[in-house]
Amino acid sequence: MAAKSNLKNMVLSLTLVCLVCSALLGGVYALTAEPIRQAEEAKVAASIARVLPPFEAQPQLESVLVDDEAYSYYRVPGAGYAVLSTVVGFGGPLSLMVGIDENGIVVNTVVLSHSETPGLGAKCTTDELFIDQFQGWNPAEKKLSVIKDGGDVDAITASTITSRAYAKAIDNAVKVYSKLTENE
Amino acid sequence: MSKFGLITKGLLKENPTFVLVLGMCPTLATTTSAMNGLEMGLATMFVLILSNIVISLIAPVVPDKVHIPVYIVVIATFVTLLQLLMQAYTPDVYETLGLFIPLIVVNCIVLGRAEAFASKNSVGDSALDGIGIGIGFTLTLTVIGMVREILGSGSIFGWKFIPGDGILAFVMAPGAFLVLGYLMVLFNKLAKR
Numbered sequence: 596m597a598a599k600s601n602l603k604n605m606v607l608s609l610t611l612v613c614l615v616c617s618a619l620l621g622g623v624y625a626l627t628a629e630p631i632r633q634a635e636e637a638k639v640a641a642s643i644a645r646v647l648p649p650f651e652a653q654p655q656l657e658s659v660l661v662d663d664e665a666y667s668y669y670r671v672p673g674a675g676y677a678v679l680s681t682v683v684g685f686g687g688p689l690s691l692m693v694g695i696d697e698n699g700i701v702v703n704t705v706v707l708s709h710s711e712t713p714g715l716g717a718k719c720t721t722d723e724l725f726i727d728q729f730q731g732w733n734p735a736e737k738k739l740s741v742i743k744d745g746g747d748v749d750a751i752t753a754s755t756i757t758s759r760a761y762a763k764a765i766d767n768a769v770k771v772y773s774k775l776t777e778n779e
Numbered sequence: 780m781s782k783f784g785l786i787t788k789g790l791l792k793e794n795p796t797f798v799l800v801l802g803m804c805p806t807l808a809t810t811t812s813a814m815n816g817l818e819m820g821l822a823t824m825f826v827l828i829l830s831n832i833v834i835s836l837i838a839p840v841v842p843d844k845v846h847i848p849v850y851i852v853v854i855a856t857f858v859t860l861l862q863l864l865m866q867a868y869t870p871d872v873y874e875t876l877g878l879f880i881p882l883i884v885v886n887c888i889v890l891g892r893a894e895a896f897a898s899k900n901s902v903g904d905s906a907l908d909g910i911g912i913g914i915g916f917t918l919t920l921t922v923i924g925m926v927r928e929i930l931g932s933g934s935i936f937g938w939k940f941i942p943g944d945g946i947l948a949f950v951m952a953p954g955a956f957l958v959l960g961y962l963m964v965l966f967n968k969l970a971k972r
Contacts, residue, residue, distance in 0.1 A: 601843040608841050612849050616856040623860050630867035712949040
């Protein structure tokens with residue numbers, strides 16, 4: 596049955612198994628690296644297309660420092676900016692992509708990742724009444740905080756903290772936009 | 780044991796969730812909907828079958844004192860392989876199950892079957908054992924997911940039949956324990972007959 600458990604056999608068998616396994620994984624990694632990159636790019640492209648008006652230019656990934664925090668955004672010539680904005684929600688980080696057109700109007704928002712409570716805060720990805728209120732939002736006229744805090748954002752019922760975070764994320768994105776366009 | 784018995788024992792006599800009570804972490808965490816349960820079950824089954832086959836092949840030559848590390852390396856290899864493949868070809872599924880895919884490595888079912896079955900039996904029997912236990916795990920997770928989805932979101936496999944919200948607790952952690960507990964009682968009562 597099993598080979599003797601002496602040092603030589605143990606080292607030999609572990610080394611062999613590890614070698615074969617890493618070779619196999621290396622091969623699969625090389626094969627899947629390209630499809631994985633494509634899948635990620637497709638996801639980003641789909642998000643940008645959702646938050647900005649139709650465009651033809653190639654989005655450019657850039658980053659900027661606002662209030663000592665680094666923000667990444669996609670500059671889309673002719674359409675506007677798609678800003679990636681992450682804030683702390685109720686259950687963890689809440690990442691949004693916020694599309695702002697060249698007039699400074701919020702076009703649309705999309706949640707990239709979140710860890711909000713299912714059925715409550717997680718509704719920020721499905722509650723159309725909540726999400727759609729930000730379409731065409733003019734930050735110059737309406738305040739980006741929930742009504743409870745004296746703003747204009749209609750919060751999701753029983754999920755004020757998530758709604759607050761969502762509004763904050765958009766507000767940060769608007770700040771990024773202002774910073775980017777202040778010199779133009 | 781007959782070849783057919785090897786497959787069916789995973790459903791009843793050695794059901795990994797209700798009888799062996801193994802792999803509770805993914806069971807409780809991923810069964811928020813029927814689809815999630817099904818996907819998690821299939822992912823585990825993939826690893827289970829492949830690791831059972833390979834381990835039954837190499838078991839005779841692996842020295843006893845290092846057999847656990849060797850098995851873990853083999854299992855981890857298949858899990859990582861699965862992770863890369865899912866990331867590349869089913870990014871949506873990968874996103875929902877994300878964290879729980881790497882955790883298959885430490886799923887007791889996989890190492891448990893390697894130790895208890897694959898290391899002592901032929902390649903063919905080990906593959907069948909993997910399929911059987913895998914089907915049992917997948918079905919169980921799907922059923923738990925279905926119950927939680929029906930009660931928690933008023934839908935089944937994403938198809939909504941009650942407008943509005945369900946009983947939210949069932950989508951969250953407490954619901955997982957409740958559903959698992961009651962299903963286990965029901966299963967064992969019916970299985971005893």
